[in-house]
Amino acid sequence: MIRAWRAWIAVLQRREDALPLAIFRALTGLAVLWNLLPAVLHGVVRVIWLDRDDGGYRVLRAAGSWLVQAAGDLSPGLVWGLVISTLCAGFLVMIGVGGRVAALCALQGTLAISMINTDAKGSYDALLCNSLWLLCLGDGQATLSIAAKRRHGVWIPRVDVAAWPRYLVILQIAAVYFSTGIHKVSAFWTPMGGFSALYYILQQPTWHRFDMTWLAHVYPLTQVSTALVWIFELTWPLLGLALYLRQRPGDGRVRRLLRRFDPRTPYVIFGVSMHLMILAFMEVGPFSAITIAYYPCLYRADELRRGWARLRRRLRSAGAGEALATPEA
Amino acid sequence: MIEDDAPGGPGGPRDPVDAGAPVDAPVDVDAPVDAGTEAATASPAAPSPVAPTGWARWRWHLLGVFVIYHIAAVTLQALPDPGGTFSRQAWRDPTVQQEFAVWADYLSRNGYAITPKQLEDQLWGLAGRLATVRAAIVRPFSAYGHYIGVRQPWRMFVAPHRFPTSLDVAVREAGGEWRTVFADRSPEHTWRRGTFDHDRMRAAVFRYGWPNYRVAYGELAIWIAGEAARDFPEASEVRIRMLKRRTPTPEEVTSAKIPKGTYQQQIILSLEAQRGREAPR
Numbered sequence: 001m002i003r004a005w006r007a008w009i010a011v012l013q014r015r016e017d018a019l020p021l022a023i024f025r026a027l028t029g030l031a032v033l034w035n036l037l038p039a040v041l042h043g044v045v046r047v048i049w050l051d052r053d054d055g056g057y058r059v060l061r062a063a064g065s066w067l068v069q070a071a072g073d074l075s076p077g078l079v080w081g082l083v084i085s086t087l088c089a090g091f092l093v094m095i096g097v098g099g100r101v102a103a104l105c106a107l108q109g110t111l112a113i114s115m116i117n118t119d120a121k122g123s124y125d126a127l128l129c130n131s132l133w134l135l136c137l138g139d140g141q142a143t144l145s146i147a148a149k150r151r152h153g154v155w156i157p158r159v160d161v162a163a164w165p166r167y168l169v170i171l172q173i174a175a176v177y178f179s180t181g182i183h184k185v186s187a188f189w190t191p192m193g194g195f196s197a198l199y200y201i202l203q204q205p206t207w208h209r210f211d212m213t214w215l216a217h218v219y220p221l222t223q224v225s226t227a228l229v230w231i232f233e234l235t236w237p238l239l240g241l242a243l244y245l246r247q248r249p250g251d252g253r254v255r256r257l258l259r260r261f262d263p264r265t266p267y268v269i270f271g272v273s274m275h276l277m278i279l280a281f282m283e284v285g286p287f288s289a290i291t292i293a294y295y296p297c298l299y300r301a302d303e304l305r306r307g308w309a310r311l312r313r314r315l316r317s318a319g320a321g322e323a324l325a326t327p328e329a
Numbered sequence: 330m331i332e333d334d335a336p337g338g339p340g341g342p343r344d345p346v347d348a349g350a351p352v353d354a355p356v357d358v359d360a361p362v363d364a365g366t367e368a369a370t371a372s373p374a375a376p377s378p379v380a381p382t383g384w385a386r387w388r389w390h391l392l393g394v395f396v397i398y399h400i401a402a403v404t405l406q407a408l409p410d411p412g413g414t415f416s417r418q419a420w421r422d423p424t425v426q427q428e429f430a431v432w433a434d435y436l437s438r439n440g441y442a443i444t445p446k447q448l449e450d451q452l453w454g455l456a457g458r459l460a461t462v463r464a465a466i467v468r469p470f471s472a473y474g475h476y477i478g479v480r481q482p483w484r485m486f487v488a489p490h491r492f493p494t495s496l497d498v499a500v501r502e503a504g505g506e507w508r509t510v511f512a513d514r515s516p517e518h519t520w521r522r523g524t525f526d527h528d529r530m531r532a533a534v535f536r537y538g539w540p541n542y543r544v545a546y547g548e549l550a551i552w553i554a555g556e557a558a559r560d561f562p563e564a565s566e567v568r569i570r571m572l573k574r575r576t577p578t579p580e581e582v583t584s585a586k587i588p589k590g591t592y593q594q595q596i597i598l599s600l601e602a603q604r605g606r607e608a609p610r
Contacts, residue, residue, distance in 0.1 A: 009389050012396060042523040044530060047552070057552030058545060066476055111478040119536050119545055120529040123485050129478030130403075137399075164396060172403060179407035179481055186488030187431040200489030203576035205514045206535040216582035285528035 014163040017301030018142035019156065021166050022096070025103075025140030027293030028131045029094025032106050034286035035128060036087050036113070048120040049079045049113060058117055065115040067108055074116065082109050093135065096145020100136045107132035124287040130172055131290060138165025158301075166297045170243065173294040174236040181233030189230050195223040197230075207282045232270055239267050243298070264298050271295065399479070402470040406481035408463055411456040418540040420449065423492045423575075494538030494571035496525065497592065500557055500564035500600070507568055510561070521556065538571050538594075550596040558603035570595040 039045050050056035054076050061074055071078050086109025092102035107129055114125035141147045142159040149155050187193035188200060199222040202212040215222055242263040245255055272295065275288035296304060419425065429445040429452075436443050443451075474480040495513035498520065510520035513534070524530055537546035550569040557567040574590025581587060 005393065008393055008397075012389065012392055039527060039529065042527050044524055044527045047524055048529055048533065052548065052552070058548045065478075107478060117533070119542065120533045122528065122532055123483035126478065126480045126482050129480070133477055133479055168396070168399065168403075171400060175403045175407040175481060176483065179409075180483055180485050182409055183484045183487045186428055187435070188489050192431055192435045197486070197489050199579065200491060200576050201486050204490055204493045205495040206490075206493060206531050208514070211514075213577065213582045213587075216577070216579035219579040283526065283528050283531060 011167075012162070012164050015160040016163040016166070018139060018159050018161040019144065019301035019304055020297045020299060021138050021140045021161065021169070022142065022144035022148075023296040023304070024131070024166075024169060024293050025096065025135050026094055026144060027289065027296075028128070028135060029090050029092070029106070031128060031131070031286045031289040031293060032090025032093060032110065033087060034289050035110065035124075036083055036090070038285075040083065040087075045079065045083055046076075049083075049116045050074075050076055056117075058119070060116055063116050063118070065108075065112040067112040068116060079113075079116070082112050085109055086113060093132070093140075096141035096147050099139070099141050099147065103132050103135035103140070107136065122285055122287065124285055124290050127176060128286070128290050131293065134165055134169055134172065137168065138162060140165075169294055169297040170240060173291070173297075174240045176291070177233040177236040181230065181236070184230060184233070189226060195226040195230075198222045198226040202281060207284060209281060209283050212281065228270065229274060232267070232274070236267075239263055268295055268298065398470075398473075402467075402473050402479050403481060406467050406470060406474075406479075408466065409459065410463055410482070410484070411460045415456055415460060416539075416541045417453070420453070422539065424488070424490050427491055428488060489576070490535075492573055492575050493535075494573045494594075496534050496537075497570050497572050498553055498557070499568045500561045501566055501568075502563055503565045510557070512572075520560065538573070546594060547596065550598065554598040554600060554603045555606075558600040561600070564600050566597055567600055568595065568597045 039048075046055045047057055049060075051060045051074055052058060064074060068074060068078065068082075086106055089098070089102050089106035089109060092098040093106050098105075110125065110132065111129050114121050114129075139161040142161050143156050145155075148157055148159070151157075152159070184197070186197060188197040189195070196219075199215055199219060202208055202215055202222070242258050246258045248255065272292060275292050278284060279288045299307070426445065429449050433443050433445040433448045436448070470479070496511065497509060497513070498511040498518075499507040499509045501507045509518045511522070511525060512518040513525070525534070533545075533549070536542045537549060553569050554567045557564065561567075570592045571594045572590050573593050575588045577587050
């Protein structure tokens with residue numbers, strides 16, 4: 001027991017390059033803006049978050065998070081104050097100023113606003129709060145931030161921070177997908193319903209951006225996608241297990257296989273594609289942006305830097321090849 | 330917080346700035362990487378020259394306890410939750426009834442004879458017990474969720490809604506015909522589209538198609554009447570209703586036999602009465 005506890009403390013004492021957490025921070029800050037700016041621009045703030053006496057559609061006087069209740073009265077001044085301060089805090093989180101205080105302000109603002117009218121709440125509100133709390137726990141602005149530029153003179157200095165917040169980010173996204181997967185009890189997600197869930201979900205007028213009846217002509221593709229989404233979500237804990245096994249010492253058959261074949265690649269390709277499709281076909285707010293922000297944390301900083309350099313090299317060589325193929329005028 | 334003043338943190342041996350190394354030194358991106366392990370790159374905190382005492386010693390243990398608490402909160406709250414769907418009224422919806430029918434048929438064909446009604450009753454009991462057990466399990470995390478917002482409430486697209494509703498708003502002058510001014514996702518009837526197309530309004534309108542949101546649906550209808558009274562000064566009444574329509578099967582789409590659907594939850598309000606009130610601005 002004591003040995004296990006010491007090992008646990010040793011895990012918490014691990015330090016690593018701050019880059020993945022910093023990318024997570026910047027994208028999460030962007031998602032905070034995405035969450036509120038469209039509501040401001042489309043005049044939705046008044047309609048859904050103000051009380052009926054102030055021009056909203058619901059009686060909301062007694063609603064709200066602990067912060068709103070502590071403020072005493074859900075006045076337009078309070079709601080607009082929350083919206084504006086949360087937008088400012090989100091912007092600071094995105095550019096990397098204000099550290100954990102900015103993240104905490106964005107978190108409390110997001111939580112307070114989302115709890116005012118629970119009928120207009122999305123699942124992404126809770127995920128965004130969880131993201132911001134993880135940024136309160138970890139040092140997300142050690143690099144890729146204005147604070148880092150001012151402190152070190154470069155935008156992306158190599159600075160070490162605690163590794164455990166990134167592990168919690170991975171745990172969070174695995175919990176999101178797995179929980180979503182096990183809640184999918186409808187027959188339409190299974191062979192019994194002909195794997196037709198995605199086709200029918202995209203026919204619902206509530207969420208789609210435009211008429212989706214054209215999917216009937218590629219129905220088998222939607223069936224394959226339904227099966228893949230279901231498997232993708234349910235197997236996320238296995239990805240977490242694989243990541244854990246990869247970093248354990250030892251040279252067993254499973255570990256050798258996991259080191260040769262990176263299980264993250266198919267999950268990232270499928271996950272990002274899925275979220276981009278959701279973004280293209282459905283209006284579900286900043287859900288895709290909030291979720292995609294988690295993906296960089298699946299990788300260590302050295303892996304991200306290597307991947308980025310490889311991408312730049314490929315783009316450069318593709319550009320050079322194109323220049324060679326184009327005859328001069 | 331803890332990691333910033335931990336050994337090996339900024340000012341510690343791995344901090345490139347304080348170690349005098351150029352912070353943006355070129356990286357040998359092609360260098361072979363060993364196993365790609367966390368242990369290979371994550372460095373343990375450097376041993377402190379002086380054994381930690383007092384707070385410095387205890388803070389790691391406190392952090393250890395807190396992180397375990399957080400992990401428990403995230404994983405246990407991810408357990409299935411009947412939540413807002415746990416309503417007999419909601420279960421009477423044709424979408425839910427269709428699910429019972431498909432599952433009952435499957436179970437009956439595989440050696441467990443059961444009718445959709447029996448299955449519904451058994452699941453009702455099971456869901457009730459599950460909700461009770463889950464509530465007890467997640468109770469230690471309620472304050473964490475209340476003050477910090479750490480919750481896992483997502484039940485995203487658990488099932489396609491085969492009989493979804495969509496909002497339909499129409500106005501008419503005294504003795505005139507109803508004129509549709511807004512219909513969900515219609516390119517033709519686009520009154521207040523910016524508001525109704527926002528994802529939060531979509532979420533609310535989606536919920537109001539279910540019977541357990543009758544009161545809030547009524548509130549939305551009154552708000553719509555207030556806005557319509559201002560925007561259509563010639564109109565005397567507004568009609569708010571939901572079109573409930575089964576989503577078409579692929580075969581129905583290809584043979585151009587789209588289900589018609591029926592209107593329900595109709596509310597008709599006088600706009601004169603709305604104009605009599607002081608505009609809430």
